[in-house]
Amino acid sequence: MTNQSNIEITAHPRSTGKGSSRSLRKDRMIPAIVYGPSVKNIVFCLSQNDAVKYSSHRYENSVITLKSDDKNINGIQVLMKSHDFHPKTHVPTHIDFYAPDMKQVVRVNVELVFQGKPKGAAEGGVFNAIKRDLEIECLPTEIPENIIVDVTPVDLNGSLHVADLKIPAHLKVLTPGDQTVCTVAVVEEVSETPAAESEAGTEATPATPEKK
The missing domain is CATH 2.40.240.10 (Ribosomal Protein L25; Chain P)
Known part of the structure; x- marks a missing residue:
């Protein structure tokens, strides 16, 4: 932080x-x-x-x-x-x-800053940040510039949730704890056949002559 x-x-x-x-x-x-x-x-x-x-x-x-x-x-x-x-x-x-009452808590959104290299990256996983900030409540003088999130422990197909984050005791987190903060997963490549190629590979069926 x-x-x-x-x-x-x-x-x-x-x-x-x-x-x-x-x-x-x-x-x-x-x-x-x-x-x-x-x-x-x-x-x-x-x-x-x-x-x-x-x-x-x-x-x-x-x-x-x-x-x-x-x-x-x-x-x-x-x-x-x-x-x-x-x-x-x-x-x-x-x-x-x-100009807030400096003795009363305020609600603000604080930016999340992700640091470290996830364990899952060594197995081909790609890091994806789901949330960019948290809503917190604290005294005006205690508002942090940002909150650091260490993503090093995240395995392949793993994730971090709000409840997993290490938040200082003087900050009350208002964002629900079950919300996903980030994930590490393998990105599957989708193979698509271009429409033009598909059409070129299809033989035209000759028209049947009309009977007289």
């Missing part, structure tokens, strides 16, 4: 309005908003570089601390909630942050 690192983003106060948002983007600043149980809607903006970096999949469950000259924003700890992207440049055009 990979733990989170401490992340800080500079949050700049901003005014609202469509014209204001367009002006911000020209200055390479991205409009954003933060809200939560103890935080009413507060608008701000962040640099385009920070927006691009921290809107990536890698940071979607990271706790981020907002740093600002505005005392209403400074020190708020947030999670990335959602974001809009420009259809051509793929640069974020707006970001929503959620």
Whole structure:
């Protein structure tokens, strides 16, 4: 399991309005908003570089601390909630942050990272990842960046299920334990006769002349 690192983003106060948002983007600043149980809607903006970096999949469950000259924003700890992207440049055009109660558990999906070479691979087995993430429940500060899955013990025609995974005690797994995480199996090649070849190999039957 990979733990989170401490992340800080500079949050700049901003005014609202469509014209204001367009002006911000020209200055390479991205409009954003933060809200939560103890935080009413507060608008701000962040640099385009920070927006691009921290809107990536890698940071979607990271706790981020907002740093600002505005005392209403400074020190708020947030999670990335959602974001809009420009259809051509793929640069974020707006970001929503959620400020959770840091003493209450949250539900998130955490990426699974598969490591090792399955035993079954030596016998011709092919590894297949069935699940890519797990739904878990934990405190915001305990959300892991990912969960490592060691696939070394998986034999040919074997599999791992959610219940087989080694999960730290402070993480409550919500994904059902009987769900398959990965398998190792032989891929059978299906031999198909091309339609053209089949048709070419079939002799035409002469038509029977009609009786007069």
